[in-house]
Amino acid sequence: MTNFFSFVRDHADKLLEQTLTHIGLTFLSLLVALLIGVPLGILIARRQRLAGSVLGVAGVLQTVPSVALLGFLIPVLGIGVGPALVALFLYALLPIIRNTYVGITEVSPSVKEAARGLGMTPNQVLTRVEFPLALPVIFAGVRTATVINVGVATLAAYVAAGGLGEFIFSGIALSNVNMMLAGAIPAALLAVGFDFGLARLQQLSGRKLRVGALAFVILVPFISAFYLLPGRQDKLVAGFAHEFYGRADGYPGLQKTYGLHLQPRLIDQNLMYEAIHREQVDIISGYSTDGRINAFDLLVLDDNRHAFPPYAAAPVIRKATLIRYPDLEPTLNKLAGKLTDSIMTALNYQVDYQKVSSEIVARNFLTQVGLHKPGAGKSSERTETVVVGTKVFTEQYILAEVYRQLIEGQTNLRVVTKTGLGGTQICFDALRTGTIDFYPEYTGTGLLVILQPPVKTLQQLPMQTDSVYQFVQQQFQARYQMDWLKPLGFNNSYCLMMRREQARQLGIRSIEDLVQYLARK
Amino acid sequence: MIEITDLTKRFAGQTAVDGVSLHVGQGETLVLLGTSGCGKTTTLKMINRLIEPTSGSIRVDGIDVRQQPGPEFRRRIGYVIQDGGLFPHYTVAEAIATVPKLLGWEPDAILERTRELIAKLQLPETILSRYPGELSGGQRQRIGLARALAAKPPVVLMDEPFGALDPFTRRHVRRELFGLNELRETTVVLVTHDVSEALELADRIALMDKGQLIQIGPPDDLLNQPATDFVREFLDNKPHRLPD
Numbered sequence: 087m088t089n090f091f092s093f094v095r096d097h098a099d100k101l102l103e104q105t106l107t108h109i110g111l112t113f114l115s116l117l118v119a120l121l122i123g124v125p126l127g128i129l130i131a132r133r134q135r136l137a138g139s140v141l142g143v144a145g146v147l148q149t150v151p152s153v154a155l156l157g158f159l160i161p162v163l164g165i166g167v168g169p170a171l172v173a174l175f176l177y178a179l180l181p182i183i184r185n186t187y188v189g190i191t192e193v194s195p196s197v198k199e200a201a202r203g204l205g206m207t208p209n210q211v212l213t214r215v216e217f218p219l220a221l222p223v224i225f226a227g228v229r230t231a232t233v234i235n236v237g238v239a240t241l242a243a244y245v246a247a248g249g250l251g252e253f254i255f256s257g258i259a260l261s262n263v264n265m266m267l268a269g270a271i272p273a274a275l276l277a278v279g280f281d282f283g284l285a286r287l288q289q290l291s292g293r294k295l296r297v298g299a300l301a302f303v304i305l306v307p308f309i310s311a312f313y314l315l316p317g318r319q320d321k322l323v324a325g326f327a328h329e330f331y332g333r334a335d336g337y338p339g340l341q342k343t344y345g346l347h348l349q350p351r352l353i354d355q356n357l358m359y360e361a362i363h364r365e366q367v368d369i370i371s372g373y374s375t376d377g378r379i380n381a382f383d384l385l386v387l388d389d390n391r392h393a394f395p396p397y398a399a400a401p402v403i404r405k406a407t408l409i410r411y412p413d414l415e416p417t418l419n420k421l422a423g424k425l426t427d428s429i430m431t432a433l434n435y436q437v438d439y440q441k442v443s444s445e446i447v448a449r450n451f452l453t454q455v456g457l458h459k460p461g462a463g464k465s466s467e468r469t470e471t472v473v474v475g476t477k478v479f480t481e482q483y484i485l486a487e488v489y490r491q492l493i494e495g496q497t498n499l500r501v502v503t504k505t506g507l508g509g510t511q512i513c514f515d516a517l518r519t520g521t522i523d524f525y526p527e528y529t530g531t532g533l534l535v536i537l538q539p540p541v542k543t544l545q546q547l548p549m550q551t552d553s554v555y556q557f558v559q560q561q562f563q564a565r566y567q568m569d570w571l572k573p574l575g576f577n578n579s580y581c582l583m584m585r586r587e588q589a590r591q592l593g594i595r596s597i598e599d600l601v602q603y604l605a606r607k
Numbered sequence: 608m609i610e611i612t613d614l615t616k617r618f619a620g621q622t623a624v625d626g627v628s629l630h631v632g633q634g635e636t637l638v639l640l641g642t643s644g645c646g647k648t649t650t651l652k653m654i655n656r657l658i659e660p661t662s663g664s665i666r667v668d669g670i671d672v673r674q675q676p677g678p679e680f681r682r683r684i685g686y687v688i689q690d691g692g693l694f695p696h697y698t699v700a701e702a703i704a705t706v707p708k709l710l711g712w713e714p715d716a717i718l719e720r721t722r723e724l725i726a727k728l729q730l731p732e733t734i735l736s737r738y739p740g741e742l743s744g745g746q747r748q749r750i751g752l753a754r755a756l757a758a759k760p761p762v763v764l765m766d767e768p769f770g771a772l773d774p775f776t777r778r779h780v781r782r783e784l785f786g787l788n789e790l791r792e793t794t795v796v797l798v799t800h801d802v803s804e805a806l807e808l809a810d811r812i813a814l815m816d817k818g819q820l821i822q823i824g825p826p827d828d829l830l831n832q833p834a835t836d837f838v839r840e841f842l843d844n845k846p847h848r849l850p851d
Contacts, residue, residue, distance in 0.1 A: 196689065196692050197693075200686070200688055200691075200693070200694070201694070202657055203657055203686035203764075204681065204682070204705055204709070205678045205679065205680070205681035205682030205684075205706060206709065207678040210678075219696055296696075
């Protein structure tokens, strides 16, 4: 619990910003929903024939799950405030239209007739009789809409619109309970608080309710303006993945090493590349071999001071396998250094974006580096089998295919690929139990996920490619009887990237350049 | 004061009012009497144009009612419905002030008139800040009438005004209200299905059946010279025991 409070204290600025953004988003969408929903409710109360279809459409919108709704909106509106506000607006619409409609149609017919009989015009009947009498019901709708929106607004963090969802999703991504709670508790308190406050307002009677409702309606635009309060004064807007924002070797590492201080928007890591491509953000976090670096012409900023630990890729293999098949080690080591960052990025790009099969991509690569040999022997002559495993992403599938073609080309071994072994832990367990013989792993992952050395050891270990490689190799041999063969050459580490064109214009090539640029007035 | 000529109203093929012609004199109280669905309420609502006639004409004070916009016209005609038809969110003071406000009276004049009416109806001034939900049925009916009379309309239309009251209160309230000088000078058209109410209040009774006017005249005429068997039976309101 003390951890929780110290987390809140340390992140008080961010938390306040998120809370204000959250309230702002909720009320801005509520305001628009009121401006459109109340007149629409009045209209359908006047023209009952329209009621069925209007309420039907609003009802269908209400039933679309919120994540799915964002899914529909992102292709149209991109990411950011746009889709978040539209989604929130659509959710708030039904309770407001429906309650306005019900409130007005349920005003007793004799009261309406008396109003007309006294000589009120239709507008006077509406404003002086129907609307004031419908107000408690309309207000119940506003209350429902507000509470729904406080909840749905957490999803705004998916699309970089901010709000308390940032901490919730980051917390989930990092299994950081304190972070999760720092988002979830204020979000819950907001919902409960607004519900309670509006319930109190709703229970007022007669004139007090009308005064209260008027005050509320006047307040809504002001509360909506909360969204504008947290100033986004950065010259360049950063959009970081939730995990990157929270992991010690991500943004906090950058802050420590370079003194880089941004007000990043947090965003789903798959939407991040789309966002920088659409110029909604200028800097993103990412992985240095992602195919989208090529697809969207992004520049990976140099990390001269090694803030990001190296994630050099190399095959991790069981000692027993190496002894049993002496050919294997020299064969696999033929690839050492052949797969540079740019080559791996290009291969990822071909598979992810040009939709070339990984088999063809692997063959072309091997041909280029002169390692392609069509099967040395017939498959019937192959008696021994090695099993290669992979995690579930494109790069690993390509590597598995490269290994298969290489081994079968150079030796008499048969290769079986077990793709899709989930995350690191599953792959590693499969290797340890002998279900697979080897799989491509990254040194940083081996260090931070599998070995998890004490903080002291980590602090003493220089975060250089070589030193980390030697450390994991030595530890894996000692603890697991496994060997890290020679690195393939590329480093799939965290990195910061910008649009190449913008980076060129601003003269930014490295993270140091970026820090200097931001420091300039 | 009110001149109705050959008034007809059809709703989706059904004739609710069928060629009714009648005349109401200045200061007279005319009771439209008949069974439910006989067209008496429809006739009443056509007088203040809450319902537009299919054919025929209505003149009030010599002017055809269709020559002026409905809302403005209605402000000059008092209107009382069952249980007062009060707005739940208006206090008694606001209710009485409704029509004078629509007519743009000065606040002082409205206040003076409100006090005057409350005094005439023998209600305490503390009632002015009450809401209808806090009043008794009889009080609501009195306020409903006060609201209708507030702007001193020459004509007041009443649609079953005492229908929501129990028989005892009903007799009491109507004697009290119709004892008011204000109402005596006003032309009143009152709709009811209650024969004793009609006999007690009416200067003349117009008995309707199936949309048609069957007989019109002073109560005694209808009692003593009924035009048809229907009139005789309708007015015979003495209790008859069924033969054992």
